[in-house]
Amino acid sequence: MVTITGVIPRPNTYTGLWSWLTTVDHKRIGALYGFSAFFFFMVGGIEAGIMRLQLATSDASLVSADWFNAMFTMHGTTMIFMAIMPFGATFFNFLVPLMIGARDVAFPRLNAFSYWTFLFGALLMHAGFLIGQVPDAGWFSYANLTAAPFSEGKGLDFWALSLQVLGVASLAAGFNFVVTIINMRAPGMSLMRMPVFVWMTLVTSILLVLAFPIITVALIELTADRQFGANFFNTAAGGDPILWQHLFWLFGHPEVYILILPAMGVVSEIIPTYSRKPLFGYPVVVFSGIVIAIMSWAVWSHHMFTVGLGAIANSVFTITTMLIAVPTGVKIFNWIGTMWQGSIDLKTPMLMAIGFVALFIVGGLSGVSHAVSPSDFQQQDTYYIVAHIHYVLFGGAIFGIFAGIYYWYPKITGKMYHETLGQVHFWLMFIGMNLTFFPMHYAGLNGMPRRIYTYAEGFGWEFMNLLATIGYFVIVISLLVFIHNFFRSLKKGEEAGHDPWDAPTLEWSISSPPPVYNFAEIPVVKGQDAYWITKREAEARGETVPAEPHVDPSTIHMPSPSYWPLITSFGVVWIAGGLLIDFGWDYIRFPISFIGGLITIIGVIGWSNEPAAEEHHEAEAHH
Amino acid sequence: MAHADTTHAPPAHEASAHPPAHEEETNTGISHRKLLMWVFLGSDCLFFGSLIATYMVYRGQSIVGPYPIDIIDVPITTISTFVLLMSSFTMVMAVAAARNGNQKRLIQWLVCTIVLGGGFIGFQVYEFNLFRVEGLRYETNLFSSTFFTLTGFHGAHVTLGIFWLICLAVISARNPAGRPSGEDVDIAGLYWHFVDIVWIVIFTLLYLIGGFDAGPDVGHAAAQGWQWITGIIT
Numbered sequence: 001m002v003t004i005t006g007v008i009p010r011p012n013t014y015t016g017l018w019s020w021l022t023t024v025d026h027k028r029i030g031a032l033y034g035f036s037a038f039f040f041f042m043v044g045g046i047e048a049g050i051m052r053l054q055l056a057t058s059d060a061s062l063v064s065a066d067w068f069n070a071m072f073t074m075h076g077t078t079m080i081f082m083a084i085m086p087f088g089a090t091f092f093n094f095l096v097p098l099m100i101g102a103r104d105v106a107f108p109r110l111n112a113f114s115y116w117t118f119l120f121g122a123l124l125m126h127a128g129f130l131i132g133q134v135p136d137a138g139w140f141s142y143a144n145l146t147a148a149p150f151s152e153g154k155g156l157d158f159w160a161l162s163l164q165v166l167g168v169a170s171l172a173a174g175f176n177f178v179v180t181i182i183n184m185r186a187p188g189m190s191l192m193r194m195p196v197f198v199w200m201t202l203v204t205s206i207l208l209v210l211a212f213p214i215i216t217v218a219l220i221e222l223t224a225d226r227q228f229g230a231n232f233f234n235t236a237a238g239g240d241p242i243l244w245q246h247l248f249w250l251f252g253h254p255e256v257y258i259l260i261l262p263a264m265g266v267v268s269e270i271i272p273t274y275s276r277k278p279l280f281g282y283p284v285v286v287f288s289g290i291v292i293a294i295m296s297w298a299v300w301s302h303h304m305f306t307v308g309l310g311a312i313a314n315s316v317f318t319i320t321t322m323l324i325a326v327p328t329g330v331k332i333f334n335w336i337g338t339m340w341q342g343s344i345d346l347k348t349p350m351l352m353a354i355g356f357v358a359l360f361i362v363g364g365l366s367g368v369s370h371a372v373s374p375s376d377f378q379q380q381d382t383y384y385i386v387a388h389i390h391y392v393l394f395g396g397a398i399f400g401i402f403a404g405i406y407y408w409y410p411k412i413t414g415k416m417y418h419e420t421l422g423q424v425h426f427w428l429m430f431i432g433m434n435l436t437f438f439p440m441h442y443a444g445l446n447g448m449p450r451r452i453y454t455y456a457e458g459f460g461w462e463f464m465n466l467l468a469t470i471g472y473f474v475i476v477i478s479l480l481v482f483i484h485n486f487f488r489s490l491k492k493g494e495e496a497g498h499d500p501w502d503a504p505t506l507e508w509s510i511s512s513p514p515p516v517y518n519f520a521e522i523p524v525v526k527g528q529d530a531y532w533i534t535k536r537e538a539e540a541r542g543e544t545v546p547a548e549p550h551v552d553p554s555t556i557h558m559p560s561p562s563y564w565p566l567i568t569s570f571g572v573v574w575i576a577g578g579l580l581i582d583f584g585w586d587y588i589r590f591p592i593s594f595i596g597g598l599i600t601i602i603g604v605i606g607w608s609n610e611p612a613a614e615e616h617h618e619a620e621a622h623h
Numbered sequence: 624m625a626h627a628d629t630t631h632a633p634p635a636h637e638a639s640a641h642p643p644a645h646e647e648e649t650n651t652g653i654s655h656r657k658l659l660m661w662v663f664l665g666s667d668c669l670f671f672g673s674l675i676a677t678y679m680v681y682r683g684q685s686i687v688g689p690y691p692i693d694i695i696d697v698p699i700t701t702i703s704t705f706v707l708l709m710s711s712f713t714m715v716m717a718v719a720a721a722r723n724g725n726q727k728r729l730i731q732w733l734v735c736t737i738v739l740g741g742g743f744i745g746f747q748v749y750e751f752n753l754f755r756v757e758g759l760r761y762e763t764n765l766f767s768s769t770f771f772t773l774t775g776f777h778g779a780h781v782t783l784g785i786f787w788l789i790c791l792a793v794i795s796a797r798n799p800a801g802r803p804s805g806e807d808v809d810i811a812g813l814y815w816h817f818v819d820i821v822w823i824v825i826f827t828l829l830y831l832i833g834g835f836d837a838g839p840d841v842g843h844a845a846a847q848g849w850q851w852i853t854g855i856i857t
Contacts, residue, residue, distance in 0.1 A: 183649040213670035229762035
């Protein structure tokens with residue numbers, strides 16, 4: 001066992017391609033997550049564009065019905081699992097250790113494993129495009145539409161197995177961040193002194209850890225049905241398709257909060273900074289986040305009001321769903337209360353954060369309107385629901401994510417973004433977003449069903465759909481402005497300095513971009529908004545706070561890069577990919593999948609035999 | 624062969640009585656790895672919970688046989704359950720030996736646990752094979768799909784645990800100086816006990832309660848089970 005580690009020498013490069021493939025540095029992994037998430041955000045955006053072009057006019061024939069099905073399935077799956085979730089992971093990775101005053105996460109190699117498994121899972125899902133086997137049963141893939149007779153080909157096998165791989169990545173990341181936040185806070189950083197973003201990361205990670213096993217089981221059952229002839233959702237054998245809906249939404253509703261809570265955390269950092277005030281009612285914001293997480297387990301059947309669960313079930317879930325709006329509303333009031341009488345500075349991140357609050361209110365209100373089950377009977381499976389989900393996920397999550405990207409851009413890159421271009425991006429995206437999704441409320445209430453590939457003339461849906469398609473292109477232009485701003489500022493942006501916003505959290509106390517070891521000296525935290533306290537105390541003494549205490553970096557021991565996370569991830573995705581192989585003889589998939597298992601085992605053994613940090617590499621690492 | 628090189632290692636009693644020096648200080652005083660195991664077990668609860676829920680939802684819903692009452696052998700599985708529960712006892716002894724730094728005892732108790740765990744898996748292989756011979760295949764009915772998936776994943780957990788314990792035993796046999804630490808064995812013990820507890824739930828629900836289910840009518844099946852139990856008592 002030990003010899004395996006000997007065969008492959010430990011990577012010891014800190015530059016070039018290999019350094020990225022073998023990195024265990026949470027900041028680099030965060031950057032990798034960010035670029036991957038943006039890539040898949042664009043892929044999902046192109047899929048949305050194909051749908052919007054098809055629906056711009058009645059009786060359009062740009063794409064076939066089958067291809068349209070594939071597009072809405074992949075758009076939803078990509079945006080949720082491969083864009084918004086990894087965007088969240090981007091911030092977790094980059095920020096959490098910096099905000100709690102740690103040098104890395106608790107398990108740096110597990111962190112690398114999470115990223116590679118995510119990337120490989122996402123690529124496996126898209127590999128279906130290469131052989132024309134694209135999942136097409138919707139992002140929630142209701143049984144028994146997913147049964148072999150109704151979904152021929154391998155599209156849904158790609159969906160189920162890739163999602164399984166993505167689940168492994170999310171679980172590993174969830175474990176890592178729970179342990180990191182509970183165990184690795186700097187001295188003085190009690191739980192109630194943590195930045196709200198860290199709190200939301202903790203809550204999200206706990207939700208991940210508890211929700212993903214459920215989808216794992218659902219996908220195991222689906223895969224067993226499709227690959228091994230099991231009967232879980234086979235009505236002919238007495239199976240019940242509603243079981244899938246229960247399992248999926250019992251996962252799916254906590255998942256909704258997994259998507260939105262990180263954005264709420266980001267906004268809770270940004271609004272105080274640009275209002276020059278501490279967050280109004282910090283403990284209330286924290287506890288409402290926790291309450292949302294707990295209550296998210298008691299609302300899943302509001303996705304199933306029209307299934308026919310009966311009056312009692314529908315009433316109970318109507319009430320719980322309306323109740324969960326309360327802690328969400330509390331947070332909204334806290335953000336507004338923070339801005340109240342603050343000295344507001346409307347920089348791009350603040351605009352995005354205010355955009356988040358405004359648009360999330362719209363999405364929240366339409367959400368309450370279909371929390372009422374009789375009302376939902378009119379709205380189920382119409383464009384009204386599409387409008388709602390996009391107000392909370394685009395207006396909410398995506399605005400929060402862009403707010404975070406602008407806010408921490410100076411910290412991550414060391415350069416300032418271009419403020420005017422940033423504001424142009426905000427206004428174009430804000431207008432485009434509303435132009436795209438607001439008309440969908442009307443189309444939906446006028447009866448337009450979702451997931452239709454075209455519609456006949458004369459229902460009065462054309463104008464609203466045309467507006468939505470125009471809005472889509474406004475969003476595209478806004479994103480082009482963002483991309484231009486991002487790369488332009490990398491080259492030509494001004495030096496940001498370590499604390500351009502006079503921000504309250506610890507990541508701003510170190511240089512931009514942060515050094516490999518983050519904190520030369522682990523900070524001691526004296527209260528909430530730790531860095532504000534440090535700066536105000538220094539001002540009172542008439543001093544300025546130095547960016548860096550002087551400590552010899554070569555004395556700081558950091559975890560060394562490693563090949564094993566990459567190899568293990570490769571094995572995991574091979575297990576899933578192997579089951580998709582079909583060379584005419586179906587059973588070939590088992591031995592091929594088994595090879596993946598062997599690679600995984602070799603990876604795990606190599607990993608566990610390799611010490612986390614290589615002592616003698618350290619000295620040369622930080623020159 | 625870094626492990627074989629014991630010249631620089633601290634004396635055995637010292638090293639295993641205290642956590643190794645590289646174990647960092649944490650906010651909770653619980654090591655990262657042990658906390659990771661606790662969080663993982665919390666997650667695994669939901670995993671087994673979902674599988675068990677699926678089984679319970681489909682209980683008595685199979686349209687074709689064999690039904691549980693035709694095939695489930697409670698006495699045999701009672702023996703295998705006893706074997707698995709005894710392995711929890713030997714695991715406790717192994718953890719105690721590791722904490723006391725008694726390497727020899729540690730290996731002995733680990734081997735006992737491995738043998739008992741292996742015995743349980745042997746029973747399961749025997750049972751699965753018997754069911755197959757009697758006509759209960761994975762694709763036969765709802766009962767077979769839910770039963771094999773749930774007990775199969777439990778068996779996979781036990782098998783993984785056995786491999787883990789074998790690794791620990793091999794490491795302690797090759798390098799008696801401080802590895803595995805008490806913490807290493809403790810964490811494996813947490814996992815092992817969890818898997819045993821899950822089996823208690825499965826044994827109760829699938830064998831003691833569900834083992835007498837007949838066809839689609841659960842009420843009827845429950846009555847049969849009740850008759851069987853009262854028959855034994857009287």
